[in-house]
Amino acid sequence: MKIIIRNGLIVGAAMLVATISINFITISIFPEFQTIYENTDIFRAADDPLFMLFLGFPFALGLALAWVWDRTKHEFSGSLLKIAWNFSMVFLLVVGVPTFLVNLGSFNLPIVLMVSWDGRGTLTT
Numbered sequence: 001m002k003i004i005i006r007n008g009l010i011v012g013a014a015m016l017v018a019t020i021s022i023n024f025i026t027i028s029i030f031p032e033f034q035t036i037y038e039n040t041d042i043f044r045a046a047d048d049p050l051f052m053l054f055l056g057f058p059f060a061l062g063l064a065l066a067w068v069w070d071r072t073k074h075e076f077s078g079s080l081l082k083i084a085w086n087f088s089m090v091f092l093l094v095v096g097v098p099t100f101l102v103n104l105g106s107f108n109l110p111i112v113l114m115v116s117w118d119g120r121g122t123l124t125t
Contacts, residue, residue, distance in 0.1 A: 004066045012062030019058060026116045033113055042107070065091070 027034050037043055044051045069087065076083040103114045 004070050005063065007069075008063030008066035009059060010062070011065060012059030015058035015062060016055065022116065026113075030112065030116075033110075033116075036109060036113060042109070 027037075044054075072087075076086050078086075100114060100117075103117065104111070107114065
């Protein structure tokens, strides 16, 4: 159990760093996204205490993925790159696609903005 928690926290920290990095990159490519993110009719302000839940999401997801990995790792074989790719594709199909469809149906936002969310962690919505 200690290994699952340790790995989950490591993965969570990596996803948080990736999310923040991808956000800065996306905003530099599409500066109009900054205006959308600052619209408090759509998103919580960064100083809202509930916004902290967004920062906790990668850690919750990391812990969940570490647990799922511990239960399913015997299903994957091959090189480390092949295993990572296959696990990622399963995750994308099971979580990423349905989440994207829910976001697409719920938010009146540019599709490119929502696609950038899948790039972080579904990698992160």
